[in-house]
Amino acid sequence: MNNKNKQHKHNCKFIVGIDEAGRGPLAGPVCVGAVGTKLKNKDEKLKILEGIKDSKKLSAKKREEWFKVLRENPEFECHHIFVSNEAIDKFGIRKAVIFGAEKVLEKFSRQPDLVLLDGSLYAPGKYNQETIIKGDEKIPLIAAGSIVAKVSRDRVMINMHQKYPEYCFNEHKGYGTKKHFEKIIKHGFCEIHRKTFCGSVVSLAKNG
Known part of the structure; x- marks a missing residue:
């Protein structure tokens, strides 16, 4: 390693980008993804x-391709955490996502020098952090976190289809599509539905 590279390495900071997936669905967990480098x-x-x-x-x-790149490249440290639909119903989605951000940061091998978060996310006060509106569009590391979160959550929802095939979670991943509304109206709620999300929207669907 030449002197220039040594100096660059010395000046580097460990920075983590965080985003979530699954804030709005009617079923399943929310997932917080984080990528550090x-x-x-x-x-x-x-x-x-x-x-x-x-x-x-x-x-x-493309998400799967990027997920593979991020997970297999030793320059990156990737983590994710799920917060259950029960926790979302009990504490609300905002607190659930903030809790997820806190817990995913605890998985890293070292404390980040800087945490970059998308939208309305924030980390515990002990972290040096910056929340960036539309950060997933502006900051590549936050976009990486969004991919880790999305792919991880989609895989869970595809697996949930095996347990609850009548809801077609493999297609809509728990989001409020017309088909999903129809399945809820026909079959009622299952264990992974967010009851606090479903009541009013299903009533609207029935009356719509």
């Missing part, structure tokens, strides 16, 4: 992350 600052561009986008703007195939 060494950067000089939050604006440093990593060649390996060129072209990465917010998970909502990628196809399922």
Whole structure:
């Protein structure tokens, strides 16, 4: 390693990007994803992350490809955590997501020098942090966190289809689609439905 590379490594900070997936569905957990790596600052561009986008703007195939890159590259440390539908019903989605952000940060091998969070997320006060509106569109590391969260949650919901095939969770992942409304009206709620989310929207669907 030459002196320039040594200096760059010395100046790097361990920065973590965090985002969530599954804030709005009627069923299943919310997932908080986090990706950490060494950067000089939050604006440093990593060649390996060129072209990465917010998970909502990628196809399922592209998300899986990025997920594989992030998980297999030793430059990145990736973690995720699920917060159950029961916890969402008990504490509300906002507190559930904040709890998830706290717990996912505890999984890292070292405390981050800086935590970058999307939207309305925030971390416990002991972390140096910055919340960025539409951060998943502006900061590649937050976009990476969104991909980890989305892929991890989608896999869980696909598995839930095996247990509750009548709801077609493999198709809509718990979101409030027309088909999902129809299945709830026909079969009622199952164990993974968010009861605090479902009541009013199903009533509207019935009357719509």
